[in-house]
Amino acid sequence: MTAATVPTSTTFDLGPARALSCRECGNETPLAAEYACVECFGPLEVAYDFGKITREDIEAGPRSIWRYRGLLPVPSDVDSHPNTQPGGTRLVEADRLAKALGLRKVWVKDDTGNPTHSFKDRVVGVALAAARELGFTVLACPSTGNLANAVAAAAARAGWRSVVLVPSSLERAKILMTAVYDGALIAVDGNYDDVNRLAQELAAEHEDWAFVNVNVRPYYAEGSKTLGYEVAEQLGWRLPDQIVVPIASGSQLTKVDKAFREFGQLGLVEEKPYRVFGAQATGCSPVSAAFKAGHDVVSPVRPDTIARSLAIGAPADGPYVLDAVRRTGGAIEDVTDEEVVEGIKLLARTEGIFAETAGGVTVATAKKLIATGQIDPDAETVLLITGDGLKTLDALGDTVGPRATVPPSAEAVLNALR
Ligand SMILES: *Cc1c(COP(=O)(O)O)cnc(C)c1O
Ligand SMILES: [Zn+2]
Numbered sequence: 001m002t003a004a005t006v007p008t009s010t011t012f013d014l015g016p017a018r019a020l021s022c023r024e025c026g027n028e029t030p031l032a033a034e035y036a037c038v039e040c041f042g043p044l045e046v047a048y049d050f051g052k053i054t055r056e057d058i059e060a061g062p063r064s065i066w067r068y069r070g071l072l073p074v075p076s077d078v079d080s081h082p083n084t085q086p087g088g089t090r091l092v093e094a095d096r097l098a099k100a101l102g103l104r105k106v107w108v109k110d111d112t113g114n115p116t117h118s119f120k121d122r123v124v125g126v127a128l129a130a131a132r133e134l135g136f137t138v139l140a141c142p143s144t145g146n147l148a149n150a151v152a153a154a155a156a157r158a159g160w161r162s163v164v165l166v167p168s169s170l171e172r173a174k175i176l177m178t179a180v181y182d183g184a185l186i187a188v189d190g191n192y193d194d195v196n197r198l199a200q201e202l203a204a205e206h207e208d209w210a211f212v213n214v215n216v217r218p219y220y221a222e223g224s225k226t227l228g229y230e231v232a233e234q235l236g237w238r239l240p241d242q243i244v245v246p247i248a249s250g251s252q253l254t255k256v257d258k259a260f261r262e263f264g265q266l267g268l269v270e271e272k273p274y275r276v277f278g279a280q281a282t283g284c285s286p287v288s289a290a291f292k293a294g295h296d297v298v299s300p301v302r303p304d305t306i307a308r309s310l311a312i313g314a315p316a317d318g319p320y321v322l323d324a325v326r327r328t329g330g331a332i333e334d335v336t337d338e339e340v341v342e343g344i345k346l347l348a349r350t351e352g353i354f355a356e357t358a359g360g361v362t363v364a365t366a367k368k369l370i371a372t373g374q375i376d377p378d379a380e381t382v383l384l385i386t387g388d389g390l391k392t393l394d395a396l397g398d399t400v401g402p403r404a405t406v407p408p409s410a411e412a413v414l415n416a417l418r
Contacts, residue, residue, distance in 0.1 A: 012133050016051065017073035020044040020218055023320065031073075033134050033210070035217045043316065044218045046073045053266055055237055063088040065122050065226040071262065072226075073219045074129040081132065082157050084150075086121035087226050089113040091234035094383075096350040097363075101370055105380045107240070109231055110353055116153045116177065117388035118146035118309070118356070119252065123223035124154045124212055130219035131210035138163060138209045142199035144192050144248065145174035146309050146387055151212060152181035163209060165195050171308060173391050191303065193313050213249075217316075224252040228259025231382055232269050239269055241379035244277045244366045246358045246386055247287050247332070248310040250317030253278055256384070257324040276324055277375065278332035279365035281307035281357075285334035287318050292332070296322060306337045306395045307357040309387055331374040335364040341399055343367070344389060354389035362386075 012031050019028045024042025035044050053070045061067030065087035066079040079085070090110050098106035114121040124147070128139060139155040140163040141147050148164045155162035162183030166175070167190060179185050188195045196214075203211040212220045232239055239260050245253040257276050264271035280288045283305025290298045298318030303311035315321070325332055335343070340357055343364030348354050355363070362383050369375040389396075406412035 013075045014073040014130060014133055014219075015069060015076055015078075016048045016071065017046050018049045019047045021047040031134075033131075033136070033215050035215055046218050046222050048073075050262075050266060053268070055233075055268060058233065058268075065125055065223065068226050068229050071229065072126055073222055074126060075133055078129045081129070082159065083125055083128065084115040084121055084154050084157050086114050086125045087230060089230070091231060091382075092351060092353065094351050097347060100346060100350050101367055102377055103370065103375075103381055104378050107231075107235070107380075107382045108347070108351060108353060109227065109382055109384050111227070111384065111386045112353065112355065112359075112388035116146070116149040117391060118150065119224070119227060119384075119386040120146040120150035121154070122226050123147075123220045123251075124150040126223035127210065127212035127216050127220035128154050128158060128160075131212070131216050132158075134210070134216070136208055136210035136216075137161070138206075140164065140199070140202070140209045140211045141213055142166075142192070142195040142211070143178075144309050144311055145170050145178075145391065147213065148178040148185070149174060149391075152178045152183045152185070155183055156181040165199055167191050167195055171392055171394060173393060177391065191313070192311055193300070196312075221251045221255055224255035225259035225262070227252065227384060228256040229263065231256075232260065232263050235382075237269050239263070239272055239274045240382040242275045242277060242330070242375055242381040244279055244362050244369070244375075244381065244383050246310055246362050246384065247278045247280050247321060248312045248315065248358075250278075250287060250315045250321035252384075252386070254317050254320045254324050257328065274328060275330040275379075276328045277330040277365070277369055278321055278325055279362045280332065280334040281305035281310055281340060281361050282334040282336050283307070284311045284313060286313060287315055287321050288332045288334040290318065291322060291325065298322070305340075305357075306392070307340055307361050308392075309356065309358045310361060331369060333365045333368045333372070333374070335361060335368055339364040339368070341395060341397075344396065345400065347385070348389070353385060355385045356387035356389050356392040357395050358387050359385040359389070360395070
């Protein structure tokens with residue numbers, strides 16, 4: 001089960017990262033391209049020795065995820081290597097959306113503004129930086145789409161080869177937005193879980209391929225912390241009361257929670273209770289189902305939803321999502337594909353932000369959590385909008401379009417507006 005052991009030296013400069021530690025048994029192993037514990041096969045996670053980090057240090061950094069390099073498993077000169085400079089996206093005060101939802105205060109974290117228009121640029125940025133230090137030369141991934149875009153672009157910018165595996169049914173936009181960077185894009189006849197299995201097999205055979213979400217997953221996953229850090233910094237160095245996070249593998253949700261805890265422990269924000277909520281599409285809702293059933297484990301499902309970027313039927317971080325959500329007093333809900341489209345349209349018409357289907361899942365789930373009394377309408381709420389609507393245009397079908405088609409006359413236009 002362990003990844004190909006590439007270099008075994010312990011002299012890697014991965015900033016504050018100290019070791020890899022097992023999330024199940026706590027066993028520690030030196031920093032390397034490993035992802036499963038040799039004792040119990042549990043997933044490995046980066047463990048740190050943080051130095052003293054102040055708000056001023058962070059504020060003096062670049063307007064990208066690299067301002068948080070002192071909290072990530074990357075070399076301190078990370079930004080001097082060619083990279084796509086992800087992060088630094090806007091946090092929008094969404095008063096009109098708040099009103100429509102019946103909430104007192106809402107912020108939208110608009111991660112459509114990343115280099116390849118989804119939050120995946122964050123995780124790929126960290127994976128590439130760590131992979132370079134670990135001695136890899138090829139960047140690879142299995143992907144539901146957004147990761148493919150981010151890996152192909154980051155590899156192009158860095159002058160690396162890329163190998164990207166996607167299900168052949170992927171949206172056309174996501175295929176084109178990957179292929180244009182001219183890495184090796186392979187469409188596989190199968191769903192994401194098939195593609196993921198294939199990647200595990202290839203990662204074991206090709207020692208020089210860094211599969212960002214397989215053999216360098218512990219490093220990759222840490223990139224999601226930057227979403228949490230940015231939200232807290234942009235709120236004026238404080239934590240929100242509630243945050244709604246979409247779930248695919250579940251990594252992002254657990255790392256946003258980790259980011260909030262780290263900021264508290266490091267004294268960068270005041271520690272306070274906050275609640276983490278998870279959002280899924282009903283057509284692929286294994287974590288939501290487990291939450292509602294009171295289970296600690298997640299039973300795999302076969303995905304069938306327009307929210308393809310979240311369509312992971314066997315989510316690797318499922319149990320850890322359940323832990324984080326239960327520990328913080330949050331909840332997990334799921335919404336139908338019709339509700340997803342309504343969510344996309346609601347965000348667009350109230351805030352002028354066009355999200356992909358995953359964003360529709362977040363907005364629609366927030367709405368459902370409010371309706372069912374699980375979100376407190378008086379508490380400050382952040383919604384994570386993780387991808388751009390241009391990636392999933394087909395999801396809108398003919399639910400939007402011109403109000404009328406008229407001859408070129410002013411009268412006809414005014415008639416149509418009446
Ligand atoms: C990958 C992805 C997510 C969730 O990622 P996980 O960390 O796997 O849960 C959310 N939104 C979008 C748009 C994504 O592409
Ligand atoms: Zn273990």
